[in-house]
Amino acid sequence: MTETPLDIGVLGYEFMGKAHANAFARLPMFFEDAPAINRDVLVGRDAAALSAAADRLDFARTATDWRDVVGEVDVFYNLGPNHVHAAPSIAALEAGTAVLCEKPLAPTLSDAHRMAQAATDAGVTAGIGFNYRYVPAIQYAKRLLDDGVLGDVRHFRGRYLQDWLADPEAPWSWRNDAEMAGSGALGDLGAHTVDLARYLVGEITAVSGQLRTFVDERPTEDGSDRRQVTVDDAYSAQVAFEGEAMGTLEATRVGTGHKNDHTIEIQGTDGSIRFSLERLNELAVLREGNRGYETVLVTEPEDPYLDHWWPPGHVIGWEHTFVHENYEFLSAVANGDDYVPSFDDGVAVQQVLDAIERSDDRREWVSVSDASG
């Protein structure tokens, strides 16, 4: 690992800014071999709010223009809204700076392609923030699949349900705008599910999808006006994987009673697994010859990352996925290695999202490889 700390620049200090800054603080405490880092500069537009956030999240300095800093740091974290993913990330890569960008990679497939091309041209480490790969129970599931315990996969079911937009008076935000977000539940939540489908099962080749917007306009934050909602509140899709497997995907932001409910089910010829983010330390496993599922508590020292935390049974939470993600990403940067999930993975996910939108427009099955971008 490097002796000199990696200088980190972070664009964004809201939800994702906090999640990653928390991971930066935890790394030296719990992952002794993690590369040393220096929380150098926090980037945002509102100088006063930025300075308060920099104090809270322990950054040495602030900048109100990303152009001033992307070439100065060793690693640039792009945690801003989707419409600011492309330009700063590409500028950072062109300056030879490693980049971690939050998901989805960009609002459009063509922007995602430009970002992936910039990463290839730069030859530096670039990654996308699919943090759910770093749930130990998901990695345990991946090992079972790789070891053939489930046999040949036949079914994948992934659903991601939230309810924060169920109230028609819930305020409008950039997440409701097609220009800024790209899509709604599809890109924000579906991106995670598609990533896990690819990670656990394989490539999706064809889709039949539908999108729905239930609430067409919402009040602005201060209540003085109303703005149009131009993205989906919910999507669902049937998908075909390379090979035999078939799947169903869905996500909603108006799923009353569900806060952050991401569930994955896989059935193979010899066994099945079931995962719920609401019980993220557990994996339900049906093994060949057993009558029912066993619930495996994935907190043993031999389980992924668990030897860094607490004794068995002392469960971990959502925030730990970001610590694991940053451990892997920063180690790749320090070693000059490629990182997975990469920008190419971001593009592959975006192609599936794009295909679901095309299928909804045309009201027919479409091939993922006919991508529009």
Ligand code: SOE
């Ligand atoms: C949306 O509510 C959101 O914050 C997503 O943007 C995150 O990616 C997801 O992990 C939790 O929900």
